[in-house]
Each structure stands twice: as structure tokens, then as C-alpha cells.
Amino acid sequence: MSGSDLVEPGALDQVLILAPYRRDAAYLGQLLAEYDMAVATCISADELTGYLAAGPGVFVTTHEALTPTLIDIVARHLNAQPPWSEMPIVVLLDRASPNSRIRGQLAAAWPRSRQLFYQRPLTQVELVSGIQSALLARMRQREVRDHIEREIELRRELNHRVKNILASVFSIFEMTRRGATSVDALADDFGARLTALSNVHSAVFEAKGEAISIAEIARLTFDPYRQMGVSRIDASGPSVMLTREAGTTLALCLHELTTNAIKYGALSVPNGQVAFHWDILPDLGPDLSVLWQETGGPPVVAPSRSGYGTRYLRAALGGLFGAKPDIMFATDGLRCEINGPLARVACNPEAPDSVSGL
Amino acid sequence: MTSDTIGVRKPLRIYCIEDNPLIVFHIEHLIEKAGHVLAGFADSFSQLTADPAAIDIDGALVDVDLADGRTGPDAAAWLKERGIPSIFVTGQQDIANLYADRVVGVVIKPIVAQDFADKVQRLDGRT
Numbered sequence: 377m378s379g380s381d382l383v384e385p386g387a388l389d390q391v392l393i394l395a396p397y398r399r400d401a402a403y404l405g406q407l408l409a410e411y412d413m414a415v416a417t418c419i420s421a422d423e424l425t426g427y428l429a430a431g432p433g434v435f436v437t438t439h440e441a442l443t444p445t446l447i448d449i450v451a452r453h454l455n456a457q458p459p460w461s462e463m464p465i466v467v468l469l470d471r472a473s474p475n476s477r478i479r480g481q482l483a484a485a486w487p488r489s490r491q492l493f494y495q496r497p498l499t500q501v502e503l504v505s506g507i508q509s510a511l512l513a514r515m516r517q518r519e520v521r522d523h524i525e526r527e528i529e530l531r532r533e534l535n536h537r538v539k540n541i542l543a544s545v546f547s548i549f550e551m552t553r554r555g556a557t558s559v560d561a562l563a564d565d566f567g568a569r570l571t572a573l574s575n576v577h578s579a580v581f582e583a584k585g586e587a588i589s590i591a592e593i594a595r596l597t598f599d600p601y602r603q604m605g606v607s608r609i610d611a612s613g614p615s616v617m618l619t620r621e622a623g624t625t626l627a628l629c630l631h632e633l634t635t636n637a638i639k640y641g642a643l644s645v646p647n648g649q650v651a652f653h654w655d656i657l658p659d660l661g662p663d664l665s666v667l668w669q670e671t672g673g674p675p676v677v678a679p680s681r682s683g684y685g686t687r688y689l690r691a692a693l694g695g696l697f698g699a700k701p702d703i704m705f706a707t708d709g710l711r712c713e714i715n716g717p718l719a720r721v722a723c724n725p726e727a728p729d730s731v732s733g734l
Numbered sequence: 735m736t737s738d739t740i741g742v743r744k745p746l747r748i749y750c751i752e753d754n755p756l757i758v759f760h761i762e763h764l765i766e767k768a769g770h771v772l773a774g775f776a777d778s779f780s781q782l783t784a785d786p787a788a789i790d791i792d793g794a795l796v797d798v799d800l801a802d803g804r805t806g807p808d809a810a811a812w813l814k815e816r817g818i819p820s821i822f823v824t825g826q827q828d829i830a831n832l833y834a835d836r837v838v839g840v841v842i843k844p845i846v847a848q849d850f851a852d853k854v855q856r857l858d859g860r861t
Binding site: 535536539540542543544546547548550551554621625628684687688691692694695696698 | 753754755756757758759760763775777781801825826843844845
């Protein structure tokens, strides 16, 4: 595939007729129209290039029309066909015409075409069914074409997503490196952040769609810690499906909050608790409201300068909800709260049926 | 980085239009490393036009696909009308090339630090 000149556009369902003598074209056109076939009639070989460029389903011509010029125009079109295309050509011969010579000549001149020869006189049924089967073959080619186009589109989309993910990974690395105090700390934090990214990616992929529920994101983020004995995170809220991008961002935010709580916050001591709650506020838009509240941990000291986690939370939640998050280093526990339009992040903003999240 | 033979240059005030907060972070880091300042950021064309901070800037870095769709080219045109040069920062070179006349450069994602530093200099209208 080397460019747009190979594209054969359209539905490929039209019968193109070039029958310049007598009333052949008019007669053929009328006959095919009676059988509900779309017909285009080309008067002379001069116009043929334009008609062929429109991508006919089948080309019908008569042996009288086969001048060297016409044979050459058709040959050039056939040679320029994309790989999936083999244009069917129906040639109407006469009893008097040198038929085997014409067949041999056309087979050599017109590669990659399905050639059908009929000797006149022939019955209407014979001709119509021949053209119909040629059109059917052309439909198969069209399916192949559409399949190839879909695959090219999918590959383009895949490339786009892979690039985005690599760019995200690179950003995570740079940001983790800036905050790291040692190579080991860098390795641990970077690995954990990549795991969070990878988990949410798998979850969205397995959901076979472009959506993921907040409850599933919470489960993915908290489960590894639950298995390590940290069972003091209570997550609950109504069923809300987030878009892939929103879900990924929320997962990374929850990861930052969780690791911070384990290192410094409520989950660093045996009796500390975390409540992660989300709700839909129908009176406001509706809005989605999300709250992370730590209790029972050591007295919270606001950091002297914001680390990667806090800065990422502010930027990411801010971008996600279109409003600044409220992050409070209250002495009895960190609190992070944000509200924003549900429609900004959700896939199903109109279906907030209330079920327990976990 | 910010000085030449004549004297110390003021850092450029650079605005970032990008819908992935991770990338914004990374870009902020790269801007600072090049001796400039992140003047603000927006995740969409509509947020850009609504942000009063988006006027007092020397240049902008613009992704092609934003939170409100493929509006990066619109953002670049909007900035150009106001005499503000911008650079596409995108994984989609083919789309960026279609709108090459609206920007002074294209940085391909994932961002290579040296390429970024070289291209950002083009935002400096003083050179």
C-alpha cells in the first residue's frame, strides 16, 4: 500500500457500461435497472478514466468497443488497483467476432480482473445472473477492503495509545526520580506506580469496554495491601462507571493516597482507618463527590514542601473534576475531598443506581 | 542556560495545554530544567480561552488531542492570532503536520529531553 492513489472508493455496487454502438448501452441499462442494479453509462473511451476512478462494481463492455485506447485505459486502472481488488469485467462478444483471439488478448492485457465472456445473442436471464454473480464477488472484495481499513485504523489507535502510555511511564519515572532520596527508594516507588498503572490498564481491557467502575478501581488499588494485612480501608459508594482516562487517573491518585497513608498516615499504625467514599449529588448537576478521610493515625504534620504525590493529586484531580481538590493536613488525619460534574468523568451519568461499592 | 554574552536573560513564561496530568508534570520539569517557567496549564481548548493567565505568556506547548476533543490545532490558531507562538507536543506527527503553519515546531512524544530543550528555544521571540 503506497498511498491514496490506490484507494478505490465507494460502495462498488454500480454496473459501468461502455457500449458505444447501436442502442446497446440504453438497452443494457434498462434491463439491469429492471433488476434493481445501479447503472452508469459511459459514452466514449475518453470519459472512461473518470468513471473507473469512481470505483465501479462491474465493468460491462462489448467487443466493438475494445479499441487499443480502451484496452490501455482499463489495463492502467487494473494495474493501479489495491491488492484486495480484482474488478470483474463482462465482455459481450458476437458470433462473428474472433472470440478466442479476443479472450487471449484480454487475458494478457488485463491482469487481476475477473473476466466473463458472453456470446450474443444471449438470454436476459443469462446476462443478468452473470452480472449479479460478478457483483457478488465484488461485494466480497469490498468486505476485504473494509476489513483492511478497520485493521489500519485499529493499528493507528493502538500506536497512539502505546505512545501515550510510554509518555505516562516516562513522566512517572522523571517525577519519581526528582523526589527520590536513594536508588532503592526510586526503584520501589517507580515499581509501585507502574504496578498501579498496569493494574488499571488490565482491568479496563478485561472489562472489554472503555469503562471501569470506581468500586473496581478501589478494589484493584487496595487489594494488594489487603493481602499484606492492611484491611482498614473502607470503600463505598454508588455504581459509577468512569471513562478509561478518568479511571486511570483516579487509580493513580488512590495509589498515591494509599502509599502515603501506609508510610506516614493512618495505615502506618495498627488502629488507623481510611474511609474512601464517593457519592452522586443529584441536586448539583449532578456532581460526583469523592472523599478520602484518614482517622486514628499519628498526628499529621503538613509537609514543608509538596512531594510528587501531593502535587500529582492536585493537578490530576483538578484536571479530572475541573475544580481544585481540598487537601487538608488536619491533625487527626489527612482529608482529601473533591466535587465535580459527573458528566466530565462518567460513562453513564444518567444511571446512578445505589449499590454498595465493595 | 539563561545567560548569553550580553547579560542574564529572563526566563520564558510557557503555558501548557495537555489533558494528561502526568505529562503536564513532566513538561513542567523539562521547562524548569531549560531555565524557564510554567505559567499555567489547561486540559482543553475551552479551558485555555477561559484562563486569564493564558494571555501573559511568551509561548505555549499544545497537545493535539485534548479533553474537549481534537482541539489542539484550534488552540494553536487561537494563540497565533494573539501573537503567541506555540509548539505541538504530541504522539501524532501526521496530525501535527497538517497544521504545521500554526506552530513554530513539533515535539514528538514520548518526549526526548534534548529535543524538547532545542525546540522550546523557538518560543523565544527575542532571538
